[in-house]
Amino acid sequence: MIHPLDALAAVGRSVLGTCRYTGEITIFAGNGFSHAVRPPLYWRLLWQAFVEIAFFSLPVVALTAIFTGMVLALQSYTGFSRFSAESATATVVVLSITRELGPVLAALMVAGRIGAAFAAEIGTMRVTDQIDALTTLSTNPVKYLVTPRLVAATIAMPILVAIADVLGVMGGWIVATAKLGFASNAYLVSTMDALKTEDVVSGLVKAAVFGFIIALMGCWHGYRSKGGAQGVGQATTAAVVSASIMIMALDYVLTELFFAR
């Protein structure tokens, strides 16, 4: 017979588990980031991670941004034309891209690509004793594996998102001028008039936070992986899923912070 308090106990275990999980990730993140200001910093590894994130993620982020801008222009025009407000298309495209879609979609793409790669690489190192080997070779594994990735992702994501912003707006401009009959100059003037510094800055700050989260989730799940290939697979999935959810949740929190009146 199920005791009435069993359900309560299950809730309690879940809450305690969540608290422990949050605490462990926070300590891990603090430990990883604290090494960024404690020499030595592994510059070569930082550069490698930066190139992997910023350069090799560029094609997928660029394609996502361009097509998102194109679709956004098309949909906005279709919707606004019902109210004879087609002229707002440029404004909607630029604000949507710089404030929301640029950072969020770029982060989701990078989470799938880089978060998974970090978790798989570090997870494989964990299950093949390479992380223990680092310790026996007088090297702090967090400093060597985690810190360069955290720093690189935090720096690289704003650069990627800045490029995505430009390409997204360009995608909207292509559709607006080639298909929807906007004058090129008028569209660009509307875009520039609508754009404010805080729109771009808020997007770039979001990008930095998302970059940190992607690298943190990838490194954390990889570092904690257990077992063999199955454990690494689970770590990879968990890294992508948890990073994606946190990106969505933090997007709301950051939007509240920047734009709530």
Added chain:
Amino acid sequence: MSDVPKIRLRGLRKAFGSKVVLDGVDLDVRAQHGMVVLGGSGSGKSVTVKCILGLIRPDSGLIEIDGRDVSAMSDRQRTEIMDRTGMLFQNGALFDSLPVWENVCFKLLAQKRISRAKARDKAAEVLAQVGLAASVGDLSPAELSGGMQKRVALARAIAAEPDILFLDEPTTGLDPIMGAVIDGLIVDCVKRLGATTVAITHDMASARRIGDDAAMIHKGKIIWTGPAATLGETGNAMVDQFARGNREGPIQMELRR
């Protein structure tokens, strides 16, 4: 020579959940001698070594190296101990993102005892000590055979000239001749470095070749210690059964049918 053991364990306990792996391990390892730790799979051999190395935190018990309590050491003091330690992992644990030469000189580079420019020459020198050509240094670990990976892992373990060398199953997965070659390399390296070794193995021939002393761990306790040369004729029924590989005896494998 000092009477203080190089490594001293007293009452070492470690459990993972409800499973007790180490249940009060007591062990002394003499300086500049080879200690071989024997035991069945899952008996706690690797956990013992990982506790000594600080890779696993024991639940209780004393670990002393050179008479100093390791658990009371600061991170800096532990790092100093680790700087004088080498470890050969069972599967090599070579860094597959780095070429062989960088694997071999990893510790020297980490400790800034050598520049990257000189590391290649140093790697070639150490690779020669384990019977590998300098050209192997430019290969990736994935391009090496199992025997070559073991040799590279041994080269990495001895490159920084440690005074304590831990060896986890150094001959597992190798053919008997390659196993004997690796054992010979270990003995040569240890003699040259004057190091203390702690080796975990199931391989009795290997145990006799690389060990001066032997200890057997069973159900989380050390049940016998003595000269490695006497393995198989120790008078301890469990040790002799294990050393001879007899199915019948006091050690019963838990088989599920």
